[in-house]
Amino acid sequence: MTMNRLKMCLLLIAIIGQWQLLCGQKITGLTATASSGNAxxxxxxxxxxxxxSAFSDPQWIVVDLGAEYPVNKVIIRWEAANxxxxxxxxxxxxxxxxxxxxKTNMGGGNRIDTLSNLLVTARYIKINGTERNLTYGYSIWEIEVYQQSAPVLTSMVILPNITQTMKVGSTMQFTAQxxxxxNDPIALTDVQVRLNLPLAVKTARAVTAGVSLPVAQADGSVRVTVARVPVHEIICFDL
Structure with a gap:
């Protein structure tokens, strides 16, 4: 039996389910305690x-988030006595x-300090003042704490290569990452790989137009078996 060879052109289409996106949300329901003053x-x-705070160094204020959060950003809205x-x-x-x-040698006057890319899991956030700009106490209008954005699936790639040449009747594994x-790897959930075969290759036996194959948790992989078709035809399908 003659073993014809087929070239497969792989194009990627992800059908992505709903993903929860934290979007750097501000954490609400905060409480606070301090070394002095009404926190x-x-x-x-x-x-x-x-x-x-009291008119002395050092002074501190601790914000209780109420539970552990993946904290990414803290905004401190200082009054002039900062x-x-x-x-x-x-x-x-x-x-x-x-x-x-x-933070050292920070400027005086009303000031907004934005501390971002913190990437820490925490329940308590502490601001520990070691030196004041004025003779008054430390003074803060408002403290805001934001949780970091959840990883969001933004793209997928097919591994090992975009184009593969296979023998008729052979099986090859492709991995969807x-x-x-x-641009960091992310687990795939609620994702399907859809195979859209053109009418020119409708004689293919292992796959048919519109077939959807589920992708496993983490790095999903799909096995595609190529059926016998005329040697001059190219199987091009969307993964």
């Missing part, structure tokens, strides 16, 4: 009220803290 005024969603030097710290238990950022918004 709740820094998390009351009111930029006309403020927390003010911190010249301070650290931003995070904790899961309220006792053991990790320093996320150290999902990539997120940072």
């Amino acid at each position: 709740s005024l820094a998390v009351d969603n009111n930029t006309s009220t403020r927390w003010e 911190a010249k030097n301070y650290t931003l710290e995070a904790s899961t238990n309220g006792t053991d803290y990790t320093v996320l950022a150290t 999902g990539l997120d918004q940072n």
